[in-house]
Amino acid sequence: MISVKKKIIVANWKMNPVNIAAAKKLFTGIKEIARNLSKVQTIIAPPAPYLSELTKLYKGHRILFSGQDIFWEEKGSFTGEISGTMLKDLGAACVIIGHSERRARGESNEDIHKKIQAVLQTGLTAILCIGESDRDHKDGTHLAFLTSQLESALGGISKGKLSKVVIAYEPIWAIGKSKDDAMKPEELHETVLFIKKVVTNSFGKSAAFKVPILYGGSVEKDNAGTLLTEGMVDGLLVGHASLSVREFGDILRSAQEVS
Ligand code: PGA
16 A cells, blocks of 8 residues: 555656666666655656566665556457556556546546556556546536546445555646646645545545545646645656656655655
């Protein structure tokens, strides 16, 4: 189980860097910083083909490895797909599920639900991504949208299994830009409370309040600390800024400082 006592900082490398040599260099740089940070749970989500080489470079608990997606079947004629067991065998402890870039390429709420079930069945932790594409404060449609994403992804999951779920709130309008385009911390705090309320409605307060909630979307070194403290999140999911040792290292250090 991933503890909410530490700040959880996930590096979502997406389809980067370009080759294994570059991936090893990036990982080694991050490792030197992350291994000394006792209050931060660093999670690295590289492209799956890099996992087996990268896991050889680190043994310990300060850094965990994550997949970026899985397929829900265990094996069979599913060209190009990867199962949870395959990722686990390569050393992954977590899997990102339902990232907006996958949803944009056709992944449905139903697919995401099946993937979450498969992740939990395998004993891995699911990092479930949710987030609206735009916001209209007047009619609150984004809240109904988040509710339906949460309810369809987590419906039918047992309370016990909820301890292996992390929610990453990533408003799509804030992804892949720069620090000034990230969500404002006070707005983030409101949304975090809303997410907790929706999860509480299905699972009860004590289980729901143990689910770590992360924020993702243009997190950089200059806004990481404020998003964590004023946004009241348990961690961050970092895209482009996780591809630079210096930038990501500063984000990890900010997380250590505010913990
Ligand atoms: P970003 O990406 O940090 O580059 O905005 C976040 C994500 O897509 O997970």
